[in-house]
Amino acid sequence: ITNAKIQDLAVSTLKIAGNAVTVPVVDQRFDTVSGIGVGNYITVASVTVTMDHPGVLFAIFTANQTYGSGLRTSHTMLIAPNGQPIIVGGQAVTTNICVSNTVSVGPGTHTWTVRWAGEDSGVRIDARTLFVMGVKR
Numbered sequence: 001i002t003n004a005k006i007q008d009l010a011v012s013t014l015k016i017a018g019n020a021v022t023v024p025v026v027d028q029r030f031d032t033v034s035g036i037g038v039g040n041y042i043t044v045a046s047v048t049v050t051m052d053h054p055g056v057l058f059a060i061f062t063a064n065q066t067y068g069s070g071l072r073t074s075h076t077m078l079i080a081p082n083g084q085p086i087i088v089g090g091q092a093v094t095t096n097i098c099v100s101n102t103v104s105v106g107p108g109t110h111t112w113t114v115r116w117a118g119e120d121s122g123v124r125i126d127a128r129t130l131f132v133m134g135v136k137r
Contacts, residue, residue, distance in 0.1 A: 024131055024132065024133040025047045025048070025049050025131075025132050025133075026047070026129060026130065026131050026132075027045045027046060027047045027129070027130040028128070028129045028130075029044070029045065029127075029128055029129075030126060030127050030128075031126065032124050032125070032126045033116065033118075033124065033125050033126075034118065034121040034122075034123070034124045035072075035074060035116075035117060035118015035119055035120050035121060035122070035123040035124070036117075036118070036120075036121070037117070037118075037119065037120060038073070038075070038117060038119050039117060040117055041075075041077060041115035041116065041117045042115065042116055042117065043113060043114070043115050044063070044114050044115065044116045044125065044128060045061060045113070045114040045128060045129075045130035046111060046112065046113045046114070046130070047059070047111070047112045047130050047131075047132045048109055048110065048111045048112075049109070049110050049111075049112075049132050049133075049134050050108070050109045050110075051105055051106070051107055051108065051110065051134050051136065052107055052136075053107055053136045054104070054105065054106050054107060054136070055104070055105060055134050055135050055136035056102055056103070056104050056105070056134065056135045057080075057081065057102065057103055057105055057110060057112070057132060057133070057134045057135075058100070058101075058102045058132070058133050058134075058135070059078060059080070059100060059101055059102075059112045059130065059131065059132045060098070060099070060100040060130075060131050061076070061078050061097070061098070061099050061100070061114045061128070061129070061130045061131075062096070062097060062098050062128065062129050063076070063096075063097040063116075063125045063126075063127065063128035063129075064095070064096065064097075064125065064126055064127040064128070065094060065095050065096065065097055065123065065124065065125045066095070066123075066124050066125075066126070067095075067122055067123055067124075068122035068123075069122070070122070071092035072092060072118065072119040072120060072122055072123045073089065073090055073091065073092055073094075073119045073123075074089050074094065074097075074116065074117060074118045074119060074123050074125075075087055075088070075089035075090060075116070075117045076088050076089050076097050076099055076114065076115075076116050077114065077115045077116070078099045078100070078101055078112065078113075078114055079112065079113045079114070079115065080101055080103045080112060081103065081105060081110035081111055081112060082103055082105075084101070084103065086099055086100075086101045097116075097125070097128075099114075105134075112130060112132050114128075114130055
């Protein structure tokens with residue numbers, strides 16, 4: 001088919017030639033994690049994606065963060081498969097964490113990790129999602 005127009009289409013599984021876009025991989029968690037001190041990072045999410053061709057991986061992490069009384073800080077580190085961290089935080093009373101990054105990768109298995117550190121047990125995160133997708137073209 002050289003040209004086609006489809007008005008309304010339902011597909012149970014869509015396959016794109018050469019698998020140009022990977023199926024997104026998600027690590028979604030709802031348990032509560034409490035801080036154990038500045039610099040004491042805890043792994044709070046991890047996703048592994050396999051690419052059969054070189055391409056680009058995009059990751060975004062979001063989380064809900066809560067506090068007891070008083071001002072407290074936290075740091076969130078999104079670590080790319082190449083080991084490069086993107087760190088956000090340091091501000092007092094950040095309630096919504098969002099950090100993203102994009103890296104070029106070769107064929108193979110690639111893991112993204114999110115590590116988080118709360119100033120003390122009064123800083124907590126619960127609902128959180130790490131979303132990763134690969135693009136091969």
